[in-house]
Amino acid sequence: MVRPMTDTDNDRREPAPDDSDPVLPFDDFEVESETLPDGRQIHFYRWPASDPHHPPDV
Amino acid sequence: MSERRWNPVLGEWVITATHRQDRTFLPPAESCPLCPTRPGGPATEISRDDFEIAVFDNRFPSLRADPEPPAVEGTELTPVEPSFGACEVVVYTPDHASQLGSLSVEHVRHLIAVWAHRTVVLGARDEVAYVYAFENRGEEIGVTLHHPHGQIYAYPTIPPVLERETENAREHEAHAGGCLWCDLNRQELDDGRRVVASGGGWLATVPFFARWPYEVHLISERHVGWLHELDRDEVDGLARMLLTVVRKYNALFDRTLPYIMAIHQRPTDGGDHDAYHLHVEFYPPNRTATKLKYLAGSEAGAGAFINDTLPEETAAALRDLPPTLEAIP
Numbered sequence: 001m002v003r004p005m006t007d008t009d010n011d012r013r014e015p016a017p018d019d020s021d022p023v024l025p026f027d028d029f030e031v032e033s034e035t036l037p038d039g040r041q042i043h044f045y046r047w048p049a050s051d052p053h054h055p056p057d058v
Numbered sequence: 059m060s061e062r063r064w065n066p067v068l069g070e071w072v073i074t075a076t077h078r079q080d081r082t083f084l085p086p087a088e089s090c091p092l093c094p095t096r097p098g099g100p101a102t103e104i105s106r107d108d109f110e111i112a113v114f115d116n117r118f119p120s121l122r123a124d125p126e127p128p129a130v131e132g133t134e135l136t137p138v139e140p141s142f143g144a145c146e147v148v149v150y151t152p153d154h155a156s157q158l159g160s161l162s163v164e165h166v167r168h169l170i171a172v173w174a175h176r177t178v179v180l181g182a183r184d185e186v187a188y189v190y191a192f193e194n195r196g197e198e199i200g201v202t203l204h205h206p207h208g209q210i211y212a213y214p215t216i217p218p219v220l221e222r223e224t225e226n227a228r229e230h231e232a233h234a235g236g237c238l239w240c241d242l243n244r245q246e247l248d249d250g251r252r253v254v255a256s257g258g259g260w261l262a263t264v265p266f267f268a269r270w271p272y273e274v275h276l277i278s279e280r281h282v283g284w285l286h287e288l289d290r291d292e293v294d295g296l297a298r299m300l301l302t303v304v305r306k307y308n309a310l311f312d313r314t315l316p317y318i319m320a321i322h323q324r325p326t327d328g329g330d331h332d333a334y335h336l337h338v339e340f341y342p343p344n345r346t347a348t349k350l351k352y353l354a355g356s357e358a359g360a361g362a363f364i365n366d367t368l369p370e371e372t373a374a375a376l377r378d379l380p381p382t383l384e385a386i387p
Contacts, residue, residue: 029171034105040115042105045172050164 092205119145159304174285181326196316239335258295283324311347
């Protein structure tokens with residue numbers, strides 16, 4: 001059963017997985033991040049080695 | 059206003075998010091907020107005129123990194139918390155008229171990489187215990203924007219369904235000595251009647267215990283917990299399996315079938331969840347071409363699902379429809 005989270009829970013927490021050392025077997029992409037006028041973040045993912053315009057298969 | 063209120067009766071949090079009442083509702087295509095901002099055109103949520111896949115913070119989030127204080131005070135019996143977490147929108151493609159099922163295999167592989175990367179990034183936040191990527195498709199599901207997109211919610215606690223799954227996985231491992239989903243995969247392959255497709259490191263079945271007539275689960279053959287643990291061949295296999303299932307859905311009633319797609323990965327709370335096994339679940343609401351299954355008295359009031367169909371028959375119907383996994387180019 002889930003229960004209310006306490007500060008102690010956070011203290012015990014070990015971030016997993018860790019974004020400082022991502023183990024991505026398919027990491028051939030680039031991420032460009034921008035801050036929108038209202039402060040929100042937007043991230044553009046692109047694959048330089050591939051055609052940016054993927055024709056649909058069907 | 060957004061907050062989390064504890065339900066001590068069911069032992070679960072309820073998120074209130076009153077600002078979502080004002081979110082954009084079924085705008086015409088020319089006013090789609092998920093299309094790129096074209097030169098000379100109106101500004102959309104996407105600040106560029108082209109992109110491959112874009113992810114941005116939801117304008118109407120239920121969970122956020124800097125939530126407002128709760129609107130009411132809680133009690134010891136019914137505590138209330140700020141809604142820590144994150145809500146992101148994943149825009150699959152700039153093409154408004156596209157859908158998951160019409161993307162190329164390469165594009166779906168890229169989409170899987172985005173889901174995996176966002177899981178790694180959001181899961182590393184101290185306040186995030188679970189990262190849930192999903193797609194709602196179709197007005198029948200409650201979709202308010204038709205542009206092909208999905209969402210990612212990062213919760214501060216493990217959500218109830220995932221909590222039950224992790225507990226049952228742990229219990230099964232303790233009693234049976236193995237992974238629950240690995241054992242289900244073996245059982246379904248041995249039986250064969252509920253298999254929709256298999257190959258590429260993945261098995262797609264209408265589960266023995268399906269709640270929805272055309273519910274399908276995609277389970278990896280290898281015991282992994284997160285998308286980022288898949289190897290390249292398994293990512294390619296998942297892309298092809300996703301396309302196989304969605305295209306079969308579209309062939310089922312010769313229409314774009316609505317569905318919920320739920321990606322179930324291990325929690326990111328740092329706990330011991332090695333027993334948990336990555337899988338993807340689809341819940342289409344249709345029981346016929348024109349009739350929907352509703353969550354009515356038994357389902358909503360008692361939590362007991364009643365399925366009007368036999369999984370063996372709905373699996374056979376899906377299995378016999380095009381395409382086969384091997385036909386995905």
